[in-house]
Amino acid sequence: MTADRSDPVPVNAATAEPSRFDAASADVRWQRAWDERQCFRADDRSTRPRSYILEMFPYPSGRIHIGHVRNYTMGDVLARTKRMQGFEVLHPMGWDAFGMPAENAAMDKGVHPGGWTRENIATMKAQLKRLGFALDWSRELATCEPEYYGHEQALFLDLYAAGLVYRRESAVNWDPVDQTVLANEQVIDGRGWRSGAVVEKRKLNQWFLKITDFADELLDGLETLDKWPDKVRLMQANWIGKSQGLQFRFDLSNGGVVDVYTTRPDTIFGASFVAVAADHPIAQAVAAGNPAAQEFIALCKQGGTTAAELETAEKLGFDTGIVARHPFSEADLPVFIANFVLMEYGTGAIMAVPGHDQRDFEFATKYALPIIRVVAASADAADQPFAGEAEAGDGVLVNSDFLNGQPVADAKAAVIARAEAGGWGEGKTVWRLRDWGVSRQRYWGTPIPFIHCDACGVVPVPKDRLPVILPDDVDFETPGNPLVRHATWKHVPCPQCGAPAQRETDTLDTFVDSSWYFLRFASQPADRPFDPDAIAKWLPVEQYIGGIEHAILHLLYARFWTRALERIGKIAVKEPFASLFTQGMVTHETYSRVDPANGQPVFFSPAEVERIAEGATLRADGGAVEVGRVIKMSKSKKNVVDPDEIVATYGADAIRWFMLSDSPPERDLPWSEAGIEGCARFVQRLWRLFGQFEGAALGKNEALDRKRDQTVAAAAEDIAALSFNKAVARIYELANAIDKAAPSASRSQAIRTLLLLVAPMMPHLAEEAWALIGGEGLVAEAAWPSVDPALLVDDQVTVAIQVKGKLRDTLSVPKGTAREKLEALALASDKVQRALDGAEVKKVIVVPDRLVNLVA
């Protein structure tokens, strides 16, 4: 239910001391007023145009950090501005509440993951409220509650029914000492973070979502996302990685064949060996009777599973003794098992062309295999040696028989055509994107709703028995998934035959939880995940805001999940986020001293340090500490500031203003004590300025009227583009102009407008001042100031006069002055004549209203 906005609201009048804005009292008072009026509840039945503003929901890690404050302040300014501009705004908040840190807390502190998480949520919710965000708390959700994850289980079953869920074997990081699966984050230099044991790759049967079925449309869909940053679209396109290539067959000396895939069929004459993955059937077959090969394959299994680790590891190979016959030259190519070939991509086997692929180059160098040039800058450069690395670039084919002289693109097509004609290969599209493995061998996640029955196999839990609820009574004494060793939870009768069976003990990747929460915010029926009509009304999210670190995984998974639900008819929207904004991090310099005992740096928090002009000292002993680089705030470097302390000292509006000032929101924001003090001073300066509003003032100041309306128009554009730092700069300019102006009706009007302009950014100050100047109702419900279009254009412009591209003079002329007139005025300038020094003007470039360039 939304409050009737035409109703005037009784407001508590200003604070006792009119010269100073008392944030400590005002903040809470206005937060209560908004709550009581339910100002920020989104009305599903509203007839206004809708706007869904969403920031990525937080993981409840303990306390809000400054990065959250920045993220939610940006969204809040947008949401409040949209509301003032007449939109029905949906601006919800919830908690991405499943995840590893809760289990780590359970192991480290002996607390229950659920209790720990819910306490964190309570703390962080109070912190967010204290910042005065215009959130619709009636739609709050936490993914760790059955009211949320039960619906997720139902959706997972729908996708299973549609054939988009399957099981297969896949490798995990296995800690052989703790006998548990490790996340990549828990593998440090190839060893388990707790046990220190060398981690192995181990294969487990796991659940997968068929995101590759959507590879084409996820790629094509990027073109419709014209309000996403180009960099994110590019990163996603590269991640999906569509490539056209050739899959073809080598005949082997042992009578078998091997299928390889290459994106560079043009370089086929440069192939000097064939390499297969350690998991490849050929490798397995060779290993069967060969202890040395077994040893090598075991070596390949060591270490973690990340791409960075695999790619940077030393290239290692094992010569199988098998040779492959080159389809054209009929040369014999040795077949290696190689640790840099991935079973997941292509066919798990490659033709290696050392001259034109860096990994192959390194491998060939190590094992003294031929490196043949088959692409060169020109046809006569066929013998040019390599400069210590492969050349992956464009050129023309050389040393390549019938391909010689052809450009790379033509040669690709020619080889594919010959392979298809000869029946030994075919052109093929291959995707870099792999299916999404969602199984996690962990407790604190959404239980995967399946039951394993010896007789019936894998059986879905019937929907009327959802949710499958996590048991509370679990222990974290031993490593590994407590669901597996729980006494009763997993033992259930098979839903089909009734025989004793076992629940699936894997839980879902938390990225699944965050792949549809934006739908649940739009509507929250108890009996279904969402109401499609409500989805149709609110979605897509008009503006989504979050960290750039989510550019690929979270955003791709959310796009996939939305498209999958669309395909199976649950919703009618294909893309969840119409516009995306990726914000930068909040950073701070570090303070440290080297501990003489071990040579390691000891870090100190900003609160422990006194910052002086040249350097910093430790408050405790007055000695110097080293001031380090400005880096992302992190607990380990202690360069963190607690938002609660800042709010307590300076008020919510000062920290909000700091978050918006100076740094462009997509870039990193360096926190500084001086900066927040400057913001707090500006809050007080505005308070004094607002106090100068006189309802009865007379007189017109056209220059100020112009400045006022130009600022409103420009700031609205800046806010819509999330260029808050520019809006802030304009607000300063307007405040400066008002300060300098003599009292008049225009000045009072400008003060009132300024108040409305800053209302989304400093809502508490704005409410207090609004009450003071006799504004009607709450400023949170006031209308955005209107502008007179006639005042937006200046009638006088400054034109730059250049001689040979260097600035020599400027002219103030009426807007629209003719080219000839501008040229004549430029030539009449003394400074121009001095710069010309008698030289003849050969060419004149005139950009009307901007510049004249005289080229001598």
Place this chain on the structure above:
RNA sequence: GCGGACGUGGCGGAAUGGUAGACGCAGGGGACUUAAAAUCCCUUGAGCUUGCUCGUGCGGGUUCGAGUCCCGCCGUCCGUACCA
């Protein structure tokens, strides 16, 4: 390794290929004050010959004109599929 971004005064930054440094912070000088805080005013890229030269990470190029476009480097950051 691969993919993507970013780099401008002491600092954060502004600038549809068209006056580089808007706006803020910090600094310097002054006013007010017994004093301080607060506030207000002036000033602040560098160099020199005071109206000129240099100046947007480095090296090239395109253009009448480049912070902006192109090529090649260097540095920093993000992601790399089980951190969220």
